[in-house]
Amino acid sequence: MxxxxxxxxxxxxxxxxxxxxxxxxxxxxxxxxxxxxxxxxxxxxxxxxxxxxxxxxxxxxxxxxxxxxxxxxxxxxxxxxxxxxxxxxxxxxxxxxxxxxxxxxxxxxxxxxxxxxxxxxxxxxxxxxxxxxxxxxxxxxxxxxxxxxxxxxxxxxxxxxxxxxxxxxxxxxxxxxxxxxxxxxxxxxxxxxxxxxxxxxxxxxxxxxxxxxxxxxxxxxxxxxxxxxxxxxxxxxxxxxxxxxxxxxxxxxxxxxxxxxxxxxxHGLFISKCENEYLQKTIQVPVACKELPEGSMIGLSDVIFRRTNQLGLKLPEISSLQTEGYILNKPIIKNLIVRKSDFKKARIAVLVACRMKSSRLKNKAILPIHGIPSIERCLQNCLEFPCVDDVVLTTSDLDEDAILGNYTLNGQVKFWQGDPDDVIMRYLGVCDKLGIDIIYRVTGDCPVVSSDIAEILLASHLKSGADYSAAKSCSVGSCCEIYNTEALRRVIKLMGKAEYSEYMTWYMQNNPDIFKVNIVDLPPEYVREYRLTLDYEEDLEMFNALYVKLEKEQFKPSILNIFNVLDNNSEIYHLNSNITQFYHTNKELIELLNRVTKIKK
Structure with a gap:
């Protein structure tokens, strides 16, 4: 009826x-x-x-x-x-x-x-x-x-x-x-x-x-x-x-x-008033299981769940804030809940590390790739990264690197000179100056670094509450890494200085008991084994041939278009396919990095 x-x-x-x-x-x-x-x-x-x-x-x-x-x-x-x-x-x-x-x-x-x-x-x-x-x-x-x-x-x-x-x-x-x-x-x-x-x-x-x-x-x-x-x-x-x-x-x-x-x-509401009151009074909320530093985010390993009279955020609420780009604005002591007022909007920047010195390909940073300096091609892509407040070209304070200040795309990119050897200290210097909380780390020898992959990594980084995020597998030169500035500060605090900090990845991945490491499986369409970094003459030849083909096909230089060209033109990727990454194959270097980047508690 x-x-x-x-x-x-x-x-x-x-x-x-x-x-x-x-x-x-x-x-x-x-x-x-x-x-x-x-x-x-x-x-x-x-x-x-x-x-x-x-x-x-x-x-x-x-x-x-x-x-x-x-x-x-x-x-x-x-x-x-x-x-x-x-x-x-x-x-x-x-x-x-x-x-x-x-x-x-x-x-x-x-x-x-x-x-x-x-x-x-x-x-x-x-x-x-x-x-x-x-x-x-x-x-x-x-x-x-x-x-x-x-x-x-x-x-x-x-x-x-x-x-x-x-x-x-x-x-x-x-x-x-x-x-x-x-x-x-x-x-x-x-x-x-x-x-x-x-x-x-x-x-x-x-x-x-x-x-x-x-x-x-x-x-x-x-x-x-x-x-x-x-x-x-x-x-x-x-x-x-x-x-x-x-x-x-x-x-x-x-x-x-x-x-x-x-x-x-x-009959009645799906959730009644009394039912809601019961849940609110008895629900276990996330409580810090250790001191959480200012500038960090909260991951599952940072909290335990307890009933408490403290009024704090629930896990989905914390996750929602962090997904929107919020980080802690003050330290959270052990056994304390977290409130919305404990968060601030993170300032996010792309920091591009670049030097003029190069033993294998002299002045590679400013060598033209199909008419445009290599470093400018890299910076153009970095300007497309999502949620970015600043893109900064970071180099040493040595005279030989000052010339890079002429390659900032008419001021669209900021220029910073700092420590010539300690890349972490160089990064922290610009972070202190600009108030940067989250870093996209890019090296200047990656002219086709992908903004699409950067977007995937940032979303995963924020959702997981990580200190560090990177792709599990990708074409060399296509990916950035993401660091919380606070995590880099912790490296210096715990070690005093960071030797070999140009390999700063090791400081994160070699210390998963100290840093929240988030390794991301990229969608298969973003994963290839091509070499897309500039370090040898063969690399330069490959990039020039690649951009000629992109221009001929009227393709924008997105990573998917680049993969499309390379997938269908093997003669281009074969120009540098015989070269391997030095730090991937040098056993002595790998053993050295594993030793010097291990943080002893």
């Missing part, structure tokens, strides 16, 4: 109280039953009656024919009782014969719905008579007990021809007594699956003197039915007919109380 606003009073399940023949043919008793039902407070109740005529429902040879004569009420009596009942609840009629159709037609304006019992579904006589009455405002319920799904589908289609307001399927039949195992609860889910857009009514005929008779309707509601039908009477002890499953008024009130409790338990 039509659903009302969820959670409101009118969303209560409909309960149809079936008087059936509990009146015993006594009109005063019928009137008394209706009167008792009127005293029951329930906003979505209905009363169902069974008007029939003996000679239209059965032949005289039928054993119950004399009883049908006893139960008969004339049209005036039906009109009278239905007029009274319309102020008590919605009216439903069981139709068995043409007489029932006649009573319905006379009172159609006050009848909400009509029902066909399973034994009447083929009564063409009744169906034909109904077809002449508009049913667009009348619900039509058919009891489908004893029928298979295919048969039910047939009857649904047939009764749809009457164009009722809605067809309702009813489960449940009457035995004397009806066994608990015969209630048919198990059918509800099957019928709902077969007829997902059809309302289900459950007619419960369990013995009324058993306590379970008040529970089975609730189980039906839980299982998914929409309407409950129960027999009712004044007093089972003195009721002659249809008393086996009939509830007395006080029992109906108990059932309604259970339905109200069910309604309270099954």
């Amino acid at each position: 039509e659903k009302k606003n969820q959670g409101g009073e009118n969303d209560l399940p409909k309960i149809i109280l079936e008087i059936a023949n509990a009146h015993g043919g006594n009109f005063e008793v019928l009137n008394s039953i209706v009167n008792e039902i009127s005293k029951i407070e329930y906003s979505n109740k209905a009363i169902k009656f069974q008007p029939f005529k003996p000679d239209l429902i059965a032949l005289p040879d039928f054993e119950w024919y004399p009883v049908y004569k006893e139960l008969y009420f004339n049209p005036d009596q039906w009109n009278e009782i239905l007029f009274i009942a319309k102020n008590v609840g919605n009216i439903w009629l069981d139709l068995f014969d043409l007489y029932g159709v006649e009573i319905f037609a006379s009172n159609k304006q006050i009848v909400e719905g009509i029902k066909f019992q399973a034994s009447v579904l083929d009564n063409f006589e009744v169906i034909s008579a109904l077809s002449k009455i508009p049913l667009n405002n009348t619900y039509l319920m058919i009891n489908i007990s004893g029928y298979e799904i295919s048969q039910i589908e047939y009857y649904v289609k047939e009764f749809q021809k009457l164009n009722p307001k809605e067809i309702i399927l009813q489960i449940g039949f009457q035995s004397y007594p009806t066994l608990i195992s015969d209630t048919g609860l198990h059918k509800i889910s099957v019928i709902k699956a077969a007829f997902p857009h059809t309302s289900i009514c459950f007619a419960d005929h369990s013995p009324a003197d058993m306590p379970v008779s008040l529970d089975i309707p609730i189980w039906a509601l839980i299982t998914g039915c929409d309407i409950i039908e129960k027999h009712c009477c004044l007093n089972r002890t003195i009721t002659k007919y249809d008393h086996h499953s009939a509830l007395q008024p006080e029992e109906i009130m108990k059932l309604i109380s259970k339905i109200n409790d069910f309604q309270l338990a099954s």
Whole structure:
């Protein structure tokens, strides 16, 4: 049936109280039953009656024919009782014969719905008579007990021809007594699956003197039915007919109380106020498991989860802030929660380390690649990195490197001169000057360093709360690295100075017990084995050939376009494919770096 606003009073399940023949043919008793039902407070109740005529429902040879004569009420009596009942609840009629159709037609304006019992579904006589009455405002319920799904589908289609307001399927039949195992609860889910857009009514005929008779309707509601039908009477002890499953008024009130409790338990906000309060009072929140330095971010290894009276951020809230580029603006001591006020927006910069000295390819930084100095090609790409406040070309304070100040793309890039040997100290100098918190580290011999890969690395760095992030695998020269400035300060604090700091990667990856190292698997389209760094004459030849091809194909020099050219032009990448990275193959250097960059606690 039509659903009302969820959670409101009118969303209560409909309960149809079936008087059936509990009146015993006594009109005063019928009137008394209706009167008792009127005293029951329930906003979505209905009363169902069974008007029939003996000679239209059965032949005289039928054993119950004399009883049908006893139960008969004339049209005036039906009109009278239905007029009274319309102020008590919605009216439903069981139709068995043409007489029932006649009573319905006379009172159609006050009848909400009509029902066909399973034994009447083929009564063409009744169906034909109904077809002449508009049913667009009348619900039509058919009891489908004893029928298979295919048969039910047939009857649904047939009764749809009457164009009722809605067809309702009813489960449940009457035995004397009806066994608990015969209630048919198990059918509800099957019928709902077969007829997902059809309302289900459950007619419960369990013995009324058993306590379970008040529970089975609730189980039906839980299982998914929409309407409950129960027999009712004044007093089972003195009721002659249809008393086996009939509830007395006080029992109906108990059932309604259970339905109200069910309604309270099954409706409401997805998260109630009390539920939310419970969670907020008991939830374990992240607490610093050690001192967290200013300028760092918070990773899973930095926190433990405890209940506390401190009001702090939850893990998703911390993650959200850091993903947006926030870092700690002060130290967090052990066992302290973290608040939003403990964060500040990080200043992010690309620091490009570059020197003029080069033993293998003299002045390589300013050598032209297809007409543009190598270092400027690198800086052009760095200006495309995401979330960048500054791009800084960093070199030594030696006179020979001062010339690099002429290669800042007309001032778009800042220029910084610092320590000639300690790259970490050089970086920290510019970080102190500009207030830089997070560093994209790029070396100036990477003219095609990728802004797309930089974006992937930064997102992972911020999400993980790392000190250092790098790609697990990439083409040499295509990737940057990401450092928190605070992590580089810690290197100096712990070691005093950083020998071989041009290999600063080792200080991070060689000390995962001190620094939060985040190694990122790049998407496969960003991973190749090409050599894209400038250190030998062969490298310069390859880059010139590459840019000639990019220009010819009218490709922007993005890393994916570069890979596309190299994938399809092997003669270009073969120009330098025989060269290997010195620090990747020199065992003595690797052993030295592993030794000198290991931080002893």
